[in-house]
Amino acid sequence: MCAGHVETVEVTGSAKGVDGWFPLERVHAVYDHSFHAQTEESLIIDFVNPDRGPGARVSVELSATSANRLIQAIQDALEDGERRHGPLQVETTA
């Protein structure tokens, strides 16, 4: 395989990288070669802030099963949390 598929969404939030916390701007969901995982391809999620340079990045490489589990876990946590505690605060621009 010699091609990646990239889906990008604008997000509001924070991520913690090697230099500490930074405000997030985008998340890339990518199907491409693994850089570290022991599989030829992975579902890669890059949490980034391009304004802060390429090092402002938190990256994970997941198998297909793991990616689907993560999707479900995010949905479950969000739905259960909002049911118990009400909707998450509406996002504001930093």
Added chain:
Amino acid sequence: MVTHETMIAETVLFPGHQGDQISGYLARPMGPGPYPGVIVIHAAPGFVDHFKEVARKFAAAGYVAIAPNLHHREGPGDPDDVGSAVRAAGGVPDDRFLGDTRGALDLLRSLPYSSGKVGIIGYCSGGRQSYLAACSLPLDAAADCYGGGVVAGPEELSSTEPQAPIELTQDLACPLLGLFGADDGRPSPEDNRETERVLESHGKTFEFHTYDGAGHAFFADYRPSYRQKSAVDGWQRVFGWFGKYLS
């Protein structure tokens, strides 16, 4: 093959596309030469150390090798972080790649210990780029290692890769070696047969080899895709090819 046990290997700066100063890793044997040159094109995930090792391997074999950092403009930073940023932006534009590679070619030919003969080798996306360069620049030999997208339909083209390199085959001006894995999906064995058909139709000099039991990136000894038997045989074919056409 004579092994050159002493060499100089260092990062250099040179003018690339539109005169932009970019970096590359230059490795050469210690000696007066003349030595043929090789341009090493790194894969899309980034300008990782593996490609510097490849440049040193060529230097040990008697070549002046340069591996241009095609992601120089998006750095500095860890190669995988920079590669991620390039990927998100759609990859290295073909015209920028050709300008940078033209700069590397001019640099190699200007060196006092150069023989003037220069080949190119690329891996993964760099394989496609090698094919593109071999159809666009005055090179003397080329090797495409599992470059996906040489054959590409309209839906696979983009603003950064606006044309399928196979459409430029009539302009291929040097012998081409192709090394592929039978289990690769891009390029697939069908893609490679189509490329062979077009190369034959234009009367080009080429050799393609497809390894059973190997997929994409079988040369990449830092990844699980590495296939020792295929890589060892592939290196022999690469040195045989460049030895024949760059001497």
